[in-house]
Amino acid sequence: MRAFAGAGALAAGALAACRAQDAPRSGPAASARPASGAGAGRRFPAEWESHARTFMSWPALRRVWSLDLGYVREDIARVARAVAEYEHVVMLARPGQQDAAQRACGSQVEVIPLPVDDLWARDTVPVFVEESGKVVGVDFNFNGWGNKQKKHDSDAAVGRSLLPKYKIPRSTAPLVAEGGSFETDGQGTLLVTESSVVNDNRNPGKSRETIETELKQALGVKKVIWLAGVRGQDITDAHVDSLVRFTAPGVVLLDKAFPGSPADVWSRSADQARSVLAQATDARGKRLEVIDLPQPDPGRITGTGDDFVSTYANFYVANDAVFMPEFGDRHADDRARGILKEHFPGRDVVPVTIDTIAAGGGGIHCSTHDQPGKAPAR
Secondary structure, X not given: OOEEEOOEEEOOOOOOOOOHHHOOOOOOXXXXXXXXXXXXXXXOOOOOOOEEEEXXXXXXXXXXXXHHHHHHHHHHHHHHHHHHOOOOEEEEEOHHHHHHHHHHHOOOEEEEEOOOOOOOHHHHOOEEEEEOOEEEEEEOOOOHHHHOOOOOHHHHOHHHHHHHHHOOOEEEOOOOOOHHHOEEOOOOEEEEEHHHHOOOOOOOOOOHHHHHHHHHHHHOOOEEEEEOOOOOOOOOOOOHHHOEEEEEOXXXXXXXXXXXXXXXXXXXXXXHHHHHHHHOEOXXXXXXXXXXXXXXXXXXXXXXXXXXXXXXXXXXXXXXXXXXXXXXXXXXXXXXXXXXXXXXXXXXXXXXXXXXHHHOOOOOOOOOEEEEOOOOOO
8 A cells, every 4th residue: 555654655565425315414523432341242244244335535645646646546436336336335535526536436426525545445444343233333543554654644533534424333442453454254253464453553562462352342253363464564564354355254265476476475474374274263163264366477467566466365345246356367367256256156246457556555455445234225
C-alpha cells in the first residue's frame, strides 16, 4: 500500500444515494464502549456469510498516488461497480470529491460524504461483530500502520464518523490493529500475523499473550493461530489477508510463489505459515486442510512496479460472488478462478483488473469491507 510519509511515498511490498432504503441516517458522534470483557457474547462472522453492504473508500490524496491517482480511482470504481452487481456498495468520499466519485462509480453505487484519506477500507472501517443479535463495529484505533503514513487523521476517525450514520454501536478495542490483520472462519478461529500486531509500532510493550487475550475479548474468538509474517518490508507489516484465507471451516487457501521464483522473505513467510497451519486445529478441534493458491508468472503479468502484489489470496467474498484480481497471465488467472470456484460453489467468480491498486501494494480485499447482516432487497 502506498502511504505519504514525510517528504515521499512509501509503497507496500502490501455520488448521491441511489437506494433510499439504505440511505445513512444522520446522528451524533458515536459514543464508544470498551471491548474488554465483551468477548463471551460476541461472534466474528465469516466473510461468506450474508452481507448488508460493502463499504469502500475513494482515494483522496495526490501526494500518496501522484500521477497514478486517476488510474487508481479507475480501479476502485471498477471494483465498486462489479461488487454492486451483487450487493449494496457504499463509497465513502470527501465532500469535495463526492460528485466525481459518483460519476465514476455509476448509479448502482451509493456515495456518501465522509472524510477519508485513502482507499484501504479494510483497515480503516471498524471490524464488525455480532453481539446479542445486533451488529457492533469494533474500532481498532487505526494509526496509519504504525504511523508509517503520516497523514491519516481522517482515516483514523472513520469509525467515529461512519457508525452513527447507520445506528451501529461502536466499541473500542484495547489495542491497535487493522482489519486486514484478521481472518476468521466464523466459528471462533482467528488467523493473525504476529508481525502486524505484536509490534511496537502499534502496541508497544505488549506481549503476544496479552494481545491474544485482547483479541478474544474484542472479537469474541476462541482460538488464535499465530503466523510469523514479515516485519518492516511493507507498510502493513504483512497482513494475513494477502497470505492465507479461509474458504470454509477447516479449509484454507495459502499463497504460493510462482515455481522457480527465488526464495525471499515472502516465500519464507508462506513456508512458515504452511508449517504452522499443517499442525494446527481450529476452535472446534478440527485439523486444517491447506490448499495452494499459486501466484502468476511475473513475466506474464500486465502490472508493473517493484511493489506489485500478485497474490490471488486477497480475494473478496460477497453475496453470491467472489471477486479476484486478474493479472494477465491467462493460465494462472484461470487456475486461480477454478480453485475459487471449487471452494465457493454456487457463487460467481468475477475477475477484476486492479493493476494500479496492486502496484500500490494492495488488492480487492484491502479495498473492501463487509458489514454482516441481511441483504436488502434489490
